[in-house]
Amino acid sequence: xxxxxxxxxxxxxxxxxxYAFLYIxxxxxxxxxxxxxxxxAQWVGFTLDWYRKLFGNTDxxxxxxNSLIIAFLSAAGATLLGTMxxxxxxxxxxxxxxxxxxxxxxxxxxxxxVSLLLFFIQFLHLTLGMxxxxxxxxxxxxxxxxxxxxxxxxxxxxxxxxxxxxLGATPWETFKYVTLPLIxxxxxxxxxxxxxLSIDDFVxxxxxxxxxxxxxxxxxxxxxxxxxxxxxxxxxxxxxxxxLSLMWIASKVAPETLKGHA
Amino acid sequence: xxxxKDSTRFARWAVSMPPMxxxxxxxxxPSLIMAVGSFMIPGDTGGLAPLxxxxxxxxxxxxxxxxxxxxxxxxxxxxxxxxYAWIFLKSFFVAGLTTLICLLMAYPLALLIARSxxxxxxxxxxxxxxxxxxxxxxxxYAWMIILGPFNLLFTNVAVxxxxxxVHLPFMILPLYTNLEKHDPILLDAGQDLGATxxxxxxxxxxxxxxxxxxSGSALVFIPVLGMFAIPxxxxxxxxxxxxxxxxxxxxxxxxxxxxxxxxxxxxLAVLGVAALMSWLSKAxxxxxx
Numbered sequence: 001x002x003x004x005x006x007x008x009x010x011x012x013x014x015x016x017x018x019y020a021f022l023y024i025x026x027x028x029x030x031x032x033x034x035x036x037x038x039x040x041a042q043w044v045g046f047t048l049d050w051y052r053k054l055f056g057n058t059d060x061x062x063x064x065x066n067s068l069i070i071a072f073l074s075a076a077g078a079t080l081l082g083t084m085x086x087x088x089x090x091x092x093x094x095x096x097x098x099x100x101x102x103x104x105x106x107x108x109x110x111x112x113x114v115s116l117l118l119f120f121i122q123f124l125h126l127t128l129g130m131x132x133x134x135x136x137x138x139x140x141x142x143x144x145x146x147x148x149x150x151x152x153x154x155x156x157x158x159x160x161x162x163x164x165x166x167l168g169a170t171p172w173e174t175f176k177y178v179t180l181p182l183i184x185x186x187x188x189x190x191x192x193x194x195x196x197l198s199i200d201d202f203v204x205x206x207x208x209x210x211x212x213x214x215x216x217x218x219x220x221x222x223x224x225x226x227x228x229x230x231x232x233x234x235x236x237x238x239x240x241x242x243x244l245s246l247m248w249i250a251s252k253v254a255p256e257t258l259k260g261h262a
Numbered sequence: 263x264x265x266x267k268d269s270t271r272f273a274r275w276a277v278s279m280p281p282m283x284x285x286x287x288x289x290x291x292p293s294l295i296m297a298v299g300s301f302m303i304p305g306d307t308g309g310l311a312p313l314x315x316x317x318x319x320x321x322x323x324x325x326x327x328x329x330x331x332x333x334x335x336x337x338x339x340x341x342x343x344x345x346y347a348w349i350f351l352k353s354f355f356v357a358g359l360t361t362l363i364c365l366l367m368a369y370p371l372a373l374l375i376a377r378s379x380x381x382x383x384x385x386x387x388x389x390x391x392x393x394x395x396x397x398x399x400x401x402x403y404a405w406m407i408i409l410g411p412f413n414l415l416f417t418n419v420a421v422x423x424x425x426x427x428v429h430l431p432f433m434i435l436p437l438y439t440n441l442e443k444h445d446p447i448l449l450d451a452g453q454d455l456g457a458t459x460x461x462x463x464x465x466x467x468x469x470x471x472x473x474x475x476x477s478g479s480a481l482v483f484i485p486v487l488g489m490f491a492i493p494x495x496x497x498x499x500x501x502x503x504x505x506x507x508x509x510x511x512x513x514x515x516x517x518x519x520x521x522x523x524x525x526x527x528x529x530l531a532v533l534g535v536a537a538l539m540s541w542l543s544k545a546x547x548x549x550x551x
Contacts, residue, residue, distance in 0.1 A: 007377055008459075014370035018430075021367070022393045025404035025427065029396075032407065040407045081281040088278035097278055100285035107532055108488020110505050111296075112289070114512050114525055118299055119292035122310050122518070139288045142281060171273035200397045202491060207512070220399045224495060228406055236400035243395040251388075 026240070033233035040228055050234035060219055060235065067199050067215040070130065074137035075194040081138070082145020082194070083187050087179070089146065090153040105143035112140055113207035120208075128210025136208045137198040144197065145190030148254075152186035185254035192250045196243055299522035301332045310518050336523035346507070350527070353503040356418075357486040360425040361433075361479050367426070368433035368478065373467075376441035383442070390434050401428055402495050409496070420496040425486050432481040440474025441467070473543045480539040484532050504528050 032040040036047035054060055085101045088094060104112050116136050120126045160182070164174040180187075202217040209218055216239060223232050302310045340346045375386040393401070405424050409415045414423075444467065452462040490505030504524065511521030 007374060011370055011374050011377075015374035018367050018371040018434075019389060021427070022390070022430065025401065025408055026393060026396055028407055029400060029404045041411065081284055084277050085281040088274070088281070092274050092278065094278060097282055097285075100289060101281060104289055106484065106536070108485055108505070108528065110488045110490060110508055111525055111529060111532075112292075114508060114521060115292035115296040116288065117512060118295050118310075118518065118522065119288070122299070123291075123295055135288055139285070142285065146281075171269050175273075202397070202399055206491075217397055217399055220397065220403070221491075221495075224399065224403050224406065228403075228410065232403060236397065236403065239400065240396045243397075244392070247391075247395055 029233050030237050030240070032230055033237045035230060038229065040230060040233065050230045051238075053231055054234050054238070057231075059214065060216075063214040063216050063219045066130065066213060067217075070133050070137060070215065071195045071198040074134045074141060074198045075191050077134070077138040078141030078145050078194040079187060079191040082142045082190055083149050083183070085142060085146040086149025086153065086183075086186075087175075090150050101143045101146050103143075104140045105147070109140070109201075109203040110207075112136070113204045116204075117207045128208055129213050132210070133205055133208045133213065133215070136204050137194075137201060140201075140204060141194035141197055144193050145187075148190045148193065149183055149186045152183050156182060189250050189254035192246050192253075196246050200239075200243065296522045296525055298332075299519055300336055300526045301334065302519045302522075303331070303333055303335070304517045304519050336519050339520065340523060340527065346524075349502060349507055350504055350531070353487055353505075354531075356422065356425065356503060357483045359422060360429060360486045361482045363422070363426045364430050364433040364482050365475065365479065367430060368437055372434050372437035372441050372474075375438050376444070387435070387438065390431050390438075394431060398428060399491070399495075402492055405496060415496065416498040416501075418497065418501055421493050421501050424492040424496045425489065428492065429482045429486060432485075433478040436478040436481060437471065437474045440471050440477075444470055476539045476543040480536060483535055487531060487535070488528055504531075 028040075031043075033050055034046050034048070035043055036049065037044040082101075085097060089098050089101070113136070116132070116139070117128075120128060120132045126132065160178060161174060164178045169177070199215075200217065202221060205215050205218060206221070209215070214222075216235065220232060220235060220239075223229065299310055304310065371390070375383055375390075378386060402424050405420065405427065406415060409420050409423070414420050448466050448470075449462050452466050457465065487503075488505045488508075489503065490509045493501040493503050493506055494509075504527075508521050508524050508528065511517050511524060
């Protein structure tokens with residue numbers, strides 16, 4: 001009995017090495033963002049120059065502004081549509097909607113990217129830009145919001161809604177006074193998750209951006225295609241901080257979203 | 263019981279219609295266009311040639327080439343040149359190897375978290391999720407810094423490492439979710455019956471964790487199969503995968519019908535893998551334990 005409760009040192013050793021594997025590369029990126037050298041090879045001295053350079057880079061600032069606008073709007077759209085989908089899929093036994101909403105989450109991003117590229121250029125004859133990026137981000141975020149909202153609804157006692165209906169509440173009243181207050185943490189968590197997914201997205205944005213518009217991930221991509229420079233480390237560190245704080249907020253609002261499923 | 267049937271019907275319609283319309287327009291329709299596009303002819307300036315008339319394709323009298331309508335030419339090109347079959351095979355190999363390495367790394371960690379005291383588990387899971395807080399490109403870039411001095415940058419080893427690093431959490435989390443549900447009493451029973459540690463693992467824990475392995479494998483295998491950025495950033499000339507083939511067709515050579523065809527082949531591959539995984543996890547449930 002005693003021995004089965006103790007974890008073997010081998011398991012601990014493996015576990016800690018995997019954690020190290022996950023963290024060391026990122027720590028290296030952060031570490032060299034403060035290094036006073038053009039090369040990410042040797043510690044020379046502490047500096048904030050790379051950050052200063054970043055804030056003087058107009059392209060980077062424009063890209064940051066674009067990223068924020070896109071993330072706000074697509075998170076708003078995805079939260080609205082995703083909450084509706086989550087409610088509809090949970091409440092009514094629908095067959096087509098789950099397929100439509102959950103498939104984009106499961107398939108390789110490049111497929112959604114190229115099919116939307118075809119759609120916007122060949123079918124709608126639109127010029128790519130902010131609008132196409134926002135629509136594309138909304139499309140793949142809807143499913144994530146729906147998953148979170150549905151998970152919340154599944155964990156709840158159906159009799160609450162039945163009670164509201166028996167007391168004569170209309171579907172709208174039931175939603176407004178019973179359902180919405182109960183699912184609010186899931187809706188907020190879904191919104192934050194969409195925001196994070198949008199601001200971090202590279203693949204779909206890559207196909208949707210066209211020539212004129214850039215976002216932070218696109219900027220990072222074009223920088224690392226040219227050369228490894230500590231400026232990339234600095235923007236990476238800042239982006240990490242932003243996502244971390246969003247995750248922290250999510251964990252305060254809806255702790256269950258950070259457990260279990262990916 | 264006079265249920266407000268009309269209002270329920272209206273609620274059903276009001277809630278499901280907007281997302282249904284949106285996803286039809288921006289997911290189903292584009293996918294359909296891509297499917298049709300894979301049977302089309304490239305336009306003069308890239309993109310797709312006009313589709314109509316479909317039934318009486320227009321043939322250019324000068325060079326005898328088809329200029330509109332539908333064709334199976336793209337698929338014929340794909341199956342007539344072993345280059346494409348080779349790229350698909352290689353992508354499957356890279357995805358398979360990445361999945362295997364992820365599984366070998368994720369299993370001990372997931373087991374460790376699942377067998378830790380309850381109050382520590384949330385923190386340990388959070389430590390797995392946190393690296394997600396960094397951008398995907400940042401995580402790839404980190405390996406550029408690390409591998410540079412070892413002369414491993416722009417090789418297939420770098421590609422595999424990058425793939426494993428980016429997708430590892432997708433394997434850890436479903437495995438942990440599964441392992442956490444195992445009743446420890448089963449292991450105690452095994453021990454009482456005289457089973458050694460390894461016997462208990464192979465005959466109790468491992469078979470029970472198969473559904474977790476299958477869902478984790480699908481979550482790693484499928485995105486790796488379509489990945490183009492990691493081979494492009496960390497790989498060399500010979501690191502081209504299906505994703506790169508699609509990207510090149512759409513953005514470099516601008517042969518969109520060909521790109522659509524490769525995308526359709528990738529879709530089929532993904533559907534095949536997903537079907538296999540769900541069949542495996544269903545079949546696993548009927549295994550004698």
